[in-house]
Amino acid sequence: MSRTAAALSRAAGRGDGSVIGGWIGLKIDPDLLAHLASGRAIALVSGTNGKTTTTRLTAAAVGVLGRVATNSFGANMPTGHTSALAKAGSTPYAVLEVDEHYLAQVLEATEPRVVALLNLSRDQLDRAKEVAMMAQLWRAALVRHPSIRVIANADDPMVVWAATPPATRSPQVAPAPVIWFSAGQRWHDDSWVCPECGSPIERMADQWWCTGCWLRRPEPQWVVEDDGVVDPAGDWHKVVLQLPGRVNLGNAATALAVAAEFGVRPTDAVSRLGGVASVAGRYAQVAKDGRTVRLLLAKNPASWLEAFDMAEEAPTLLSINARDPDGLDTSWLFDVDFAPLRGRQVLITGDRAYDLAVRLDVNGVPFQHVRTFTEAITSVPPGRLEVIANYTAFQDIRAELDRVN
The missing domain is CATH 3.40.1190.10 (Mur-like, catalytic domain)
Structure with a gap:
């Protein structure tokens, strides 16, 4: 059964x-x-x-x-x-x-x-x-x-x-x-x-x-x-x-x-x-409209710090939700130092993008707000796009990638 x-x-x-x-x-x-x-x-x-x-x-x-x-x-x-x-x-x-x-x-x-x-x-x-x-x-x-x-x-x-x-x-x-x-x-x-x-x-x-x-x-x-x-x-x-x-x-x-x-x-x-290339969609690389998109999952301050280390110096999309699997409190964003993102093109999206916007502004990191993953794709030049997202935001982007491919 x-x-x-x-x-x-x-x-x-x-x-x-x-x-x-x-x-x-x-x-x-x-x-x-x-x-x-x-x-x-x-x-x-x-x-x-x-x-x-x-x-x-x-x-x-x-x-x-x-x-x-x-x-x-x-x-x-x-x-x-x-x-x-x-x-x-x-x-x-x-x-x-x-x-x-x-x-x-x-x-x-x-x-x-x-x-x-x-x-x-x-x-x-x-x-x-x-x-x-x-x-x-x-x-x-x-x-x-x-x-x-x-x-x-x-x-x-x-x-x-x-x-x-x-x-x-x-x-x-x-x-x-x-x-x-x-x-x-x-x-x-x-x-x-x-x-x-x-x-x-x-x-x-x-x-x-x-x-x-x-x-x-x-x-x-x-x-x-x-x-x-x-x-x-x-x-x-x-x-x-x-x-x-x-x-x-x-x-x-x-x-x-x-x-x-x-x-x-x-x-x-x-x-x-060496045969492990993707783990439940994490680290997956997808080609879309001349961009190579890589998905990284980050769910708390320690994992965001590691994600910044993994991400290449390339345009980066950050996505934050606060649904039940993510935890409803986003105050942890202020425990993350976003300074490593300075100097690259940063885009933000997700249910709680404005919380992320406040944090990036405090950290002196310029950003652009996009409403969809498709908008993010068209906002960056051909090449690599790094995506860092928490649980449900990660799944949202995976689903959107599946729809557009």
């Missing part, structure tokens, strides 16, 4: 069917996700940003071993996980993106072999939990599952604290050692205060430490270096990606680290990573 509902959803144009089937299935059997997960070696990927891309890269890397079930469209709550596993049928492996708020619940249901923790930062202020609270929830969940291998970002103090076993844990329960990767952290504004003791966190070069307690950056076993990744044995592997930006090298390092826990050698996995 759940597969039928998903197919009907797709046929009716109401979605890709990655949620409705799981919703119906869980209504019939609340333990369906646990049943579907049983017998599979599973990896979970969670964090504020980069989940979908890292999951896609990890599924490609683990795919060296055989068929992998995954929620490739980003449906990252239990309904989406249930749909993905049901649709995949019998597979020995699964790599699942997990919304950070649901990580504890999904850990309980799936009993994964590995969980990868990417980052924690502010997100959707009107409904998302405060960052330190999210770290506390992660830490409490991991304490209840000491045998799960944790792969965590050494550069994010909140993640390090969440992944480090508390000193109060019973010595009879020996946790699996944490594997640390270094993916960098450009956004620091949510990790200036230590979650353990409340003291300031200091930074110098690639190191960070709390000024009042034990918390500090651990030594990573997987490190991004130049245009490749160094593994725990000290071997360097060149990584050639179709995906832009240094942040995706960090995502690739995470994928290699997770795949290694399944027994995949980095030398066998790296070529698989």
